[in-house]
Amino acid sequence: MWDYSEKVREHFFNPRNAGVLEDANGVGDVGSIKCGDALRLMLKVDPDSERILDARFQTFGCGSAIASSSALTEIIKGMTLDEALKVSNQDIADYLDGLPPEKMHCSVMGREALQAAVANYRGEEWKDDHEEGALICKCFAVDAVLIEETIRANGLTTVEQVAHYTKAGGGCASCHEGIEEILAKVAKEVCTAPTAEKKPTPAAVPPAPTAGAVPPAFTLGAVPPASKLTSFQRMRRIEETIESIRPMLQRDHGDIEIVEIDGKNIYVNLKGACVGCMMEAATLNGIQTKLVEALGEFVRLLPASQLGRA
């Protein structure tokens, strides 16, 4: 059973402002029966002052969904709409003395219902841009969608980088396998997608890195136009780049060697500890990123086993 605070329990067993508000002039319906959470927030707003005179809710959901709804109505009653819109998920969670990480989405739903209700009152359309993935990191309540978007937007290749950008994985480390799977999935897509179809990745608002030692942010949209190197210079540049990476791999008991350069495809052999390791795809992806930066053109780094197939 969840570790609910006294406050959550109290608001669940005795919810405030539950039920239909007959003369509501702003109604927000959000949620999904699929996910097992749905909420109708009803507001009575004074048209002159835009103050929330009354707020009631109906919720289909778990203990913390009901408690979050109850807390939300308590918080916003008496506020102006502009004040109410500043209420964050964290405010709702704080009001309840915290929610378990798995349950933070219950407070998100409250906030969205509020935005929807205000939009409804103002006669505006409220568009939901909400996408939620499976919870990957329980220490920091980070889901798969956020991790994947951040990896794409910043060309991340290691668990450490993901932890810098999203915090996910920076705690007990039990989610590292899950993060590695997402890294490998993204890396695979980047490696196999034909160049022509590359579209600039939409900037997915990553939080600023929290520590140093993060490689420069890189998105495919930022690839400079093809450079004017001669093919000899280009080959040298590729060799130099690979050479500069080798010590790092060797430190992890691995190594890399160039087998063939065929236009935009560069075939390499990963050796030693790199072979077959969970991170093989991610490693290739990281080196590819470096090569793209060094050459100023898009290239694909492929394992030599792909030679003749691509």
Added chain:
Amino acid sequence: MNPIYLDNNATTACDPAVVEAMLPFFTAQFGNPSSLHSFGNKVGFALKEARARVQALLGAEHESEIVFTSCGTESDNTAILSALKAMPERNQVVTTAVEHPAILALCEHLEKEGYVVTRLGVDKRGRLDLDEYKAALGPRTAIVSAMWANNETGTIFPVEAMAEMAHAVGAQFHTDAVQAVGKIAIDLKKTKIDMLSLSGHKLHAPKGVGVLYLKRGTRFRPLLRGGHQERGRRAGTENTASIVGLGVACELAQQHMAYENTAVKRLRDKLEAGILAAVPRCFPTGDVANRLPNTSNIAFEFVEGEAILLLLNQAGIAASSGSACTSGSLEPSHVMRAMGIPYTAAHGTTRFSLSRFNTEAEIDRVIATVPSVIAKLRKLSPYWGESGPKEESFAPAYA
């Protein structure tokens, strides 16, 4: 008022006689059964006796077919990994969509490693289609793993027939009988089942002890290698006290088998009928005519399971739910989804699982409590109007 425990498919209370039998093995009888002195001998003898008791409950032909493990999960993992290792020329696992995570999570992992996993679907009452099963079997099938009884609904699978069909293609057959053992009669020597998992804590023995039954002649590769315990099939010094407790629990289960299938079943039926009669818009899930005698899983429409459990708990009643929220996942139980239970009902599924320790008075109290719990939550639900569902008038964004 004493709390009422109706979550016996999650775990059971140790029978007092089991605890009694275990206690000496923490103190005077502390010896290592592998030792040659008398400290060890006595314990070795106790293990032998426990093994015979498990053998009797399962109807196994040989005592040596019983391998003690640390839990049901270990038995499940050992069985599948062993088959794949022992038959490297075969790369397919056939299982069902409604297995316990002890099987499903392993299969997902095996899939990532390149094995082929076929998951058989079920119909809306949780039943397998044996034609689909037959079509899934082939010369590359290493092992079939199908649960004897489902932990959420109690639905029983025809594992004996399935084992025959697996053998016809040269595959091994494993069954996760964690929920079945002790609740329904089992006679393994009459079947073609190669491997079976059971777990102590589901039949009034302690947690952290299980059994893998291994039919004589089954090709096997151990999961844990080390000492020669369990004839080298499961290394590691035995959990002697728990194994002794499991032996006693098996003997008690055999003695109570008839009671389980008459008295406990009658209480379960009374509970289910009482709730269905008193609460509108709810229905039992699973194969009602063919399920464990102790389990009732009821889907309450338009209410959410965790909220039900919290209110029941406040009223002193312990049950469990297949809602997304109770598991921390985004979707309701995979068993409910496999049966195609609509989301409006799947989140409100509530499992009541009884044991021989439940009383008639308890069941009466539950029947009296449940309707008000559901009514309270429906009053809060936007999907529910004055006297019934009003789905049409509530269509939230991104629903």
